[in-house]
Amino acid sequence: QQRVLTFTTDNNDPAPKAAWEQLVADFEAENPDVDVQMNIMDREAYKTAIRNFLTSDPPDVANWYPANRMQPFVDAGLFLDISDVYADNDLNTQLASTLPIVTQDDKQWMVPYTYYQWGMYFNRTAYEQVDAAVPATWEEFLANCEKFKAAGIDCLTTGSSQLWPIAGIFDYLNLRTNGYEFHKALTNGEVPWTDDRVRATFAEWAKVLPYTTANHAAIDWQDAVPLIVQGKAANYVMGNFAVAAFKEGGMTDETLGFLPFPTINPDVPRAEEAPTDAVFIPAGAKNVDDAKKFMAFVARADVQTKLNTALGQLPVNAGATVGDDPFLQAGFEMLSTTPGGIAQFFDRDAPAEMAKVGMEGFQEFMVRPENLDAILDRLEKARARIYK
Amino acid sequence: MTGVTLARVVKKYGDAQVIHGVDLHVGDGEFCVFVGPSGCGKSTLLRMVAGLEDTSGGSIRIGNRDVTHADPAERGVAMVFQTYALYPHMTVAENMGFGLKMTGHPKPEIDRKVAEASRILKLDDYLTRKPKALSGGQRQRVAIGRAIVRGPEVFLFDEPLSNLDAELRVEMRVEIARLHREIGATMIYVTHDQVEAMTLADKIVVLRAGRVEQVGAPLDLYDDPDNKFVAGFIGSPAMNFVAATVDGPGTVTAPGLTGHTPVSMRLPALGDVVILGLRPQHLMLAEGATHRVEMKEALGGVSYLHLSAQTGEKLVIESREVPRLQLGDRVGVSFDPAHLMAFDAKSELRLR
Amino acid sequence: MTGVTLARVVKKYGDAQVIHGVDLHVGDGEFCVFVGPSGCGKSTLLRMVAGLEDTSGGSIRIGNRDVTHADPAERGVAMVFQTYALYPHMTVAENMGFGLKMTGHPKPEIDRKVAEASRILKLDDYLTRKPKALSGGQRQRVAIGRAIVRGPEVFLFDEPLSNLDAELRVEMRVEIARLHREIGATMIYVTHDQVEAMTLADKIVVLRAGRVEQVGAPLDLYDDPDNKFVAGFIGSPAMNFVAATVDGPGTVTAPGLTGHTPVSMRLPALGDVVILGLRPQHLMLAEGATHRVEMKEALGGVSYLHLSAQTGEKLVIESREVPRLQLGDRVGVSFDPAHLMAFDAKSELRLR
Amino acid sequence: MFPRPITQLSAPSQTLYKIAVPVALFLWLLPLLGVALTSVRPASDLAQGNYFGLPSALAFENYATVFRNTPMLQYMLNSFWVTIPTVIGAITLSCMTGFALAIYRFPSNLIVFFMFVAGNFVPFQILMVPVRDLTLSLGMYNTWYGLALFHIAFQTGFCTLFMRNFIKALPFELIEAARVEGVAEWRIFWFIVIPLMRPAIAALSVLVFTFIWNDFFWATVLTNSAATQPVTAGLSSLNGQWIAQWHLVSAGSILAALPPVVMFFMMQKHFIAGLTLGAVK
Amino acid sequence: MSAYWKTNQRRLAPWLFLAPGLFMFMLYVIIPIFQSVFVSFQDWDGLGEARWIGVDNYVELMDDDAFYTSLKNNVIWLALYMLAVPAGLLIAIFLNQTIAGMRLYKSLFFFPFVISQVVVGLMFSWFYAPNFGLFYNLLEWLTGTGTAVLADDRFVTYGIIVAGLWPQIAYVMILYLTGLNNVAPDQVEAARLDGAKGWRMLWYVILPQLRPATFIAVVVTVIGALRSFDLVSIMTNGGPYGTSRVLSFYMYEQALSEYGYRMGYGAAIAVVLFAIMMIFISGFIWKMWRDETER
Ligand SMILES: Nc1ncnc2c1ncn2[C@@H]1O[C@H](COP(=O)(O)OP(=O)(O)OP(=O)(O)O)[C@@H](O)[C@H]1O
Ligand SMILES: Nc1ncnc2c1ncn2[C@@H]1O[C@H](COP(=O)(O)OP(=O)(O)OP(=O)(O)O)[C@@H](O)[C@H]1O
Ligand SMILES: [Mg+2]
Numbered sequence A: 001q002q003r004v005l006t007f008t009t010d011n012n013d014p015a016p017k018a019a020w021e022q023l024v025a026d027f028e029a030e031n032p033d034v035d036v037q038m039n040i041m042d043r044e045a046y047k048t049a050i051r052n053f054l055t056s057d058p059p060d061v062a063n064w065y066p067a068n069r070m071q072p073f074v075d076a077g078l079f080l081d082i083s084d085v086y087a088d089n090d091l092n093t094q095l096a097s098t099l100p101i102v103t104q105d106d107k108q109w110m111v112p113y114t115y116y117q118w119g120m121y122f123n124r125t126a127y128e129q130v131d132a133a134v135p136a137t138w139e140e141f142l143a144n145c146e147k148f149k150a151a152g153i154d155c156l157t158t159g160s161s162q163l164w165p166i167a168g169i170f171d172y173l174n175l176r177t178n179g180y181e182f183h184k185a186l187t188n189g190e191v192p193w194t195d196d197r198v199r200a201t202f203a204e205w206a207k208v209l210p211y212t213t214a215n216h217a218a219i220d221w222q223d224a225v226p227l228i229v230q231g232k233a234a235n236y237v238m239g240n241f242a243v244a245a246f247k248e249g250g251m252t253d254e255t256l257g258f259l260p261f262p263t264i265n266p267d268v269p270r271a272e273e274a275p276t277d278a279v280f281i282p283a284g285a286k287n288v289d290d291a292k293k294f295m296a297f298v299a300r301a302d303v304q305t306k307l308n309t310a311l312g313q314l315p316v317n318a319g320a321t322v323g324d325d326p327f328l329q330a331g332f333e334m335l336s337t338t339p340g341g342i343a344q345f346f347d348r349d350a351p352a353e354m355a356k357v358g359m360e361g362f363q364e365f366m367v368r369p370e371n372l373d374a375i376l377d378r379l380e381k382a383r384a385r386i387y388k
Numbered sequence B, C: 001m002t003g004v005t006l007a008r009v010v011k012k013y014g015d016a017q018v019i020h021g022v023d024l025h026v027g028d029g030e031f032c033v034f035v036g037p038s039g040c041g042k043s044t045l046l047r048m049v050a051g052l053e054d055t056s057g058g059s060i061r062i063g064n065r066d067v068t069h070a071d072p073a074e075r076g077v078a079m080v081f082q083t084y085a086l087y088p089h090m091t092v093a094e095n096m097g098f099g100l101k102m103t104g105h106p107k108p109e110i111d112r113k114v115a116e117a118s119r120i121l122k123l124d125d126y127l128t129r130k131p132k133a134l135s136g137g138q139r140q141r142v143a144i145g146r147a148i149v150r151g152p153e154v155f156l157f158d159e160p161l162s163n164l165d166a167e168l169r170v171e172m173r174v175e176i177a178r179l180h181r182e183i184g185a186t187m188i189y190v191t192h193d194q195v196e197a198m199t200l201a202d203k204i205v206v207l208r209a210g211r212v213e214q215v216g217a218p219l220d221l222y223d224d225p226d227n228k229f230v231a232g233f234i235g236s237p238a239m240n241f242v243a244a245t246v247d248g249p250g251t252v253t254a255p256g257l258t259g260h261t262p263v264s265m266r267l268p269a270l271g272d273v274v275i276l277g278l279r280p281q282h283l284m285l286a287e288g289a290t291h292r293v294e295m296k297e298a299l300g301g302v303s304y305l306h307l308s309a310q311t312g313e314k315l316v317i318e319s320r321e322v323p324r325l326q327l328g329d330r331v332g333v334s335f336d337p338a339h340l341m342a343f344d345a346k347s348e349l350r351l352r
Numbered sequence D: 001m002f003p004r005p006i007t008q009l010s011a012p013s014q015t016l017y018k019i020a021v022p023v024a025l026f027l028w029l030l031p032l033l034g035v036a037l038t039s040v041r042p043a044s045d046l047a048q049g050n051y052f053g054l055p056s057a058l059a060f061e062n063y064a065t066v067f068r069n070t071p072m073l074q075y076m077l078n079s080f081w082v083t084i085p086t087v088i089g090a091i092t093l094s095c096m097t098g099f100a101l102a103i104y105r106f107p108s109n110l111i112v113f114f115m116f117v118a119g120n121f122v123p124f125q126i127l128m129v130p131v132r133d134l135t136l137s138l139g140m141y142n143t144w145y146g147l148a149l150f151h152i153a154f155q156t157g158f159c160t161l162f163m164r165n166f167i168k169a170l171p172f173e174l175i176e177a178a179r180v181e182g183v184a185e186w187r188i189f190w191f192i193v194i195p196l197m198r199p200a201i202a203a204l205s206v207l208v209f210t211f212i213w214n215d216f217f218w219a220t221v222l223t224n225s226a227a228t229q230p231v232t233a234g235l236s237s238l239n240g241q242w243i244a245q246w247h248l249v250s251a252g253s254i255l256a257a258l259p260p261v262v263m264f265f266m267m268q269k270h271f272i273a274g275l276t277l278g279a280v281k
Numbered sequence E: 001m002s003a004y005w006k007t008n009q010r011r012l013a014p015w016l017f018l019a020p021g022l023f024m025f026m027l028y029v030i031i032p033i034f035q036s037v038f039v040s041f042q043d044w045d046g047l048g049e050a051r052w053i054g055v056d057n058y059v060e061l062m063d064d065d066a067f068y069t070s071l072k073n074n075v076i077w078l079a080l081y082m083l084a085v086p087a088g089l090l091i092a093i094f095l096n097q098t099i100a101g102m103r104l105y106k107s108l109f110f111f112p113f114v115i116s117q118v119v120v121g122l123m124f125s126w127f128y129a130p131n132f133g134l135f136y137n138l139l140e141w142l143t144g145t146g147t148a149v150l151a152d153d154r155f156v157t158y159g160i161i162v163a164g165l166w167p168q169i170a171y172v173m174i175l176y177l178t179g180l181n182n183v184a185p186d187q188v189e190a191a192r193l194d195g196a197k198g199w200r201m202l203w204y205v206i207l208p209q210l211r212p213a214t215f216i217a218v219v220v221t222v223i224g225a226l227r228s229f230d231l232v233s234i235m236t237n238g239g240p241y242g243t244s245r246v247l248s249f250y251m252y253e254q255a256l257s258e259y260g261y262r263m264g265y266g267a268a269i270a271v272v273l274f275a276i277m278m279i280f281i282s283g284f285i286w287k288m289w290r291d292e293t294e295r
């Protein structure tokens, strides 16, 4: 008689889906008496569905985001305390780097399994076409933009219809202009949005707007990928998961380039953005024992190595090895040398409501920069309400 | 004994009283016809007998049973509706047998009764048809058949022929008369067709505004109405009415007629006003210039002359020939005073 | 001169021809009535005059103008519909003035004409009401008023009274007759009411299956029909018909009647079959046992006796008294041979 | 009767009209035609920018792809699972409520009736929060029957309006005739009214079928997994995955639209009768 | 028992027939309306404890730009959606002829109504899609520059409304087609004799007769406009930056979406929407009441 372990996840893109199926198969091979039933949901729908299934029909294991996004669920008692898993498997040391973001009330609630860097991906062919050098500073970047514009190429592209891709742009501009501590203060609601430092960030953003793909608000991030692939756009601020999409479109390690977001204020220590994903056990799980086994399994160094190689992302476990993909290596290199700090992401560091209002503001700013004052007033009003 | 007896029957819709204490006895096997102007309560009364309307006051007895508050099903009545009310999704046979089936009669019995009714009504060829495939007259027959099958003590008809065209109406009228002779049940029949009432009824009940005006055999009502309303209602064309003043013992003056006239009925006091009634066929043209010819209607076999008296009163004369008169001609009238009826001007009751 | 002249008028619906070359002249100011069985084409013909149906062949002239293909609005005709066809959302005054408004007449003129029509039709009290708030007779008057207001040369009526009850029908009939006298316009009137046709018409047109059977003054048609159809159609109750065989010069044998009978019309060859016609009021009861009483209808002023002859032929006798007979009694009949009409058995044409 | 029958106009204008109608229809259905065409366009056409021309080949494999790579089949089955019980349930309940409201005179009759009518026109967003909670607490969240139960209840409002008016239009004498014959009330309902309501039932079934099949809002609120989501919600989440794969989006759309369209064509007469009976009355 | 049943059958029967339907309707529709009003006075994230906060949600609504954007869009929806009525009427008149194949034409014209709004939304997204969309190209061909309708805050609401109008016009059209079928031919003929033609015939004679159809067309259009959720959700998700939100969508967003879960606030929005709709519902009920009682 096999025991059933239900696992609900939103990893429905082809590559992650395959990676997880492999992981589950490995787990089942190690634990022949457990049958893992994986229920894969649409990524966007998952974000709303999780509320419902956690209260109505919780699985044994599911995935979610740590830090701020985890908090309301823990407060509502929907997550199971897995401090014992951490203790029993020496995870406090192996996963030390992410311990703060999975810990609340001195207990651990989630097991992180991956993270990935954000940065600027670019089309080398396009750079060669206009004879531009890979920029290190914002001035160089903007200078390149002039050249791209002359050649009819969008210097920066994105697809903002789902809002979050442009939060990455904001985060980087903000990190480069004001630094990591400011980012934290801002997302924690400690700084008013009408602060001059925020305005400074937007002022930098305004500089690149003329060179940004025009209809970004009409398209999804995937729609912008072909623009890079076909050389109609040169740069794309994205997470490392996009590499799969670029390569699927026909780019190779030779034509696709990666660079850390250029420096704006040299006095600000370089900080990076690297969201972490994790799994957890719902409070209502029926098969808690096997779920904890699964947690421990996912946390294991060799498992994370294999999973992240397949995902094309970075493992969290300190003992795991990073795949030899050049972009991964570059990212790992970039993150492990970051002096400033590592941010999760705007919509994970800020409370959900603030994130939503904020990202809408970013989008409006990109389309109507002249509305900046009104936008900031609105965000400030939201801040006053949300963080009270 | 299955007559129908109504005693001080009252019907109110909310505050509006539409039947004002009707007393009536319909004898066993009698054919009773309700007539009266539209809205006088004929249908209401019939539906109260059927149990389709509650009775607000008084009592209704069928045979010896008090059915005032009984369910329609328990009254032993059958009703034929103006619209036939056939179940459109059932065949003729099913329509006729439906009531029996629902009250749990065994199939062979139902079949037997349906067969018998269909024989009486000559419906054998149509038993498997749906009502849609029948003519108006056939539908009406099925509706009657449905009533017969249940072997009720009392049949109720609400203007059953008014949806048929003139020719069929005559035919079905004959049919209903035959049916009544054949099965001899008590029947109550509502109509506003003069001819139907006169030819079918054993007893006519004339209703006005929820009250019974007169009850009697057809020709009795025609020849001997109790009041002006009945006199005017029964007979076509309607009776002529003119005002007259009592000007002596046994004489009246009717300026709209020929003036001074001896009459035979008992009159009120000298100087009082009475209303004289005279049927069109009892008026004749005569020498004179008292009346003006307003219209002439020659129908071939019979002609009607519409006259107006100097008083403005209108008279209709029926005659067998086509009078050689022009509109606007002046003529006189004559009549046999024996045909005169008189009515009290206030109460409108007949003076005899 | 605004008579209406139809010349070889034909109407086809697709392949089906419903009017077969009608020739007809309605004189200026004449009141012409179309009668005929249902479906014979009365309405169709009227609507062709109105321009509501295309004319498939022949020509229609109103006065001197050929209007065969003219727009309805341009023909100078007004029509009164059986259903009245009042605009339910307009008041009486708006209904009547609508036509003038559409043809761009100034408001004061419209008001004047409406006021005049309303005076003629006694509608002054209702001018601001909507049709819904009027009785049937009032609605019909509004419909007529709408026609009058436009001052047309020709009035067309399609069974205008058939939706009214018996009493109102008589009243409105008188009204229409008065109207015709008063405004003297040409009128064409469709009806299937005998009485309306006989009393209103200057000229009756009897139609059958899209063909004119006979045209003439009402009493001419009654007294002198051209064929069996007209004889049977005009007069109520209808003429009795019995078959007879020519058995000598000037004599026929009618087994359904009294047997051997001398007649005055020109007969076909010996042994040929003719059809004899005799109106109910010309038949009398007599000694004998040749006929069986089937039904007795006493209506008060007049009674009808339904007899059946041994041949199975049915006869109706009209009498002034109520005959003292039982159903099933056997009686004889008599008549004055001068009243007999005869028709060819095949062509049904009158033999004179 | 209005406007003037075209047959009464001159021959050239008749011809003009006969041309104008299909042209208008073509323009009217242009988005639909575009999508239909795209649904059989090979992916290679899209890649080469052939968005409008004739497809270089008829790629029915787009449909196969949709079925093979996505839970489309499951979505469609889910839709049937929700739709069919809803149709049956709502019709059954409303036959009964409609009968009660049309046949019986009782004091609160009109009030109850208007309650159904008003409820039917309520913006259903106002029901969202409580209904979701109710469904959660009944343990029916994310099940086809949880969704179907709500639909049954909500559609009962509309169907009652419709059924009641329909029964009201039946000759009341039929009921009276049966009562005089001694038929019990529920038998009157079953043997007389139900058979006569067949056209209404047919019309309403088609109507409710399309309403429910096309529902998106409640599908989003009350279900969330591929195992239970109906096709509208499914299509919406597939749309999130098929970025830039318009041939697949189109094929999916056509598939989702197909059942109600087929239903409409099969039951066209009832459908239109239903709309007008239910609405124009 | 059976005696009691026999005598009271007619009094009890309606309630027995009503019971199941009424129960369901109460449970799922009537009671939730009141619950929603109740929830709108609370602060509740759907997970933890609800907190009674009185009218705070409404006070916040008063000062919420997104709410006003949604309200404004709802008004635009309402106003423009009304175009479906004349447009449907025109098409109905255009199609109210008998030529060969007319039945088929009519049903094809009716097609958009049967199709799910999700599908309609996808179709129009494709229609509007920048760079390759049919409409985008048409515009580019006409004006030289294409506009991404769904990404432009000036046009996005109108773009969605057009998509919504498509099925709505079809719906109104069918209502009018059946209405035209029932136009009294005798009145048309009378008017023809009276010299009314074309527009004047339409205005003075036909339209008044189509009043019931117009009434119901307006009612369903109003309801459709106020309920509009599917299209917004499918086509733009309220974007760009919330400019195409309508109340129904905003309510959903606040109550159930990824960044929301403010049940009380969402309920408050729904209550406002309900209040607006109630104006129309009351009108509808009032008219029905009149019709019912005057019989
Ligand atoms: N449900 C009701 N509510 C109120 N009044 C009613 C109702 N039904 C009938 N009446 C009134 O009762 C009176 C009698 O109506 P009833 O139908 O019996 O007349 P009737 O003699 O049958 O007339 P008709 O010859 O037109 O059929 C009328 O004045 C009518 O208005
Ligand atoms: N639109 C039509 N298409 C085909 N045949 C028609 C049409 N209208 C009338 N008819 C046929 O034309 C014939 C004459 O019809 P019409 O209405 O003129 O008869 P009518 O004499 O007025 O009858 P009624 O007394 O019943 O009014 C009928 O046989 C009818 O079936
Ligand atoms: Mg009656």
Ligand SMILES: [Mg+2]
Pocket: C042, C043, C044
């Ligand atoms: Mg006719």
